Amino acid sequence: MPAGRGKPKFQKRGGEASSKKSKGEAPKERPKFAPASFLSGKPEQVQALCTDLAELAAERFSDLTGTTWINVGQSLAHQLRELGHDLIGLEDTADHQLWQATWYHPKGTFVFTLEFQAPYAASVTWQTDDTTFTAKR
Numbered sequence: 666m667p668a669g670r671g672k673p674k675f676q677k678r679g680g681e682a683s684s685k686k687s688k689g690e691a692p693k694e695r696p697k698f699a700p701a702s703f704l705s706g707k708p709e710q711v712q713a714l715c716t717d718l719a720e721l722a723a724e725r726f727s728d729l730t731g732t733t734w735i736n737v738g739q740s741l742a743h744q745l746r747e748l749g750h751d752l753i754g755l756e757d758t759a760d761h762q763l764w765q766a767t768w769y770h771p772k773g774t775f776v777f778t779l780e781f782q783a784p785y786a787a788s789v790t791w792q793t794d795d796t797t798f799t800a801k802r
Contacts, residue, residue, distance in 0.1 A: 699748045700768070703791050704775065708798070715789040715800035718779075723802035726785035738762040738781045750777060759783070 695701055698718055703711055725737050732740075735757070742752050742764045756763040760783035768775040773794040780788040790799045 696748050698745060698750075700750055700766075700777075703777065704768070704770065704772070708796065711791055712798045712800070715791055715798045719787045719789045719800035719802040722779070722781065722787035722789070723785050726781065726783075726787065734783050735759065735762075738764075741781075742779065745779075752777070752779070 698714065702714060706714060722738075722741055725741065726734060729737065739757075739762075742754065742762075745764075746752055751766045752764040753766070754762070755765055762779075762781040764779040766777045768777075776790070776792040778788075778790040778792070780790075782788075786802065788799065788801045790797060792798075
């Protein structure tokens, strides 16, 4: 990666030590791509999350300096797992990766899908019982 240009960072989920907040303590900011952001977002917010994540993935795939296409896709999936997405790899080949997580929630069933096609195509889909949001780059 060229000097001075860092990868956009994912924020890790916090609160492992304690879920109780002290009086006067400001609530922690939710990581942008955390599951709760998708689950509680308004339709336009969820579409924006899909678009931003697809753009981030395509950007990372476009600069493979010091890494490989496979490692970039696996790294993105790992970072999203750290945020709470229970992604499983459905396909992981030399030029195609497919990751998916499904939530059975009181609000309905939600499916989060990432699809990466070499050299740098990325698709992010958030599907609810009645709506599908997709972004492709």
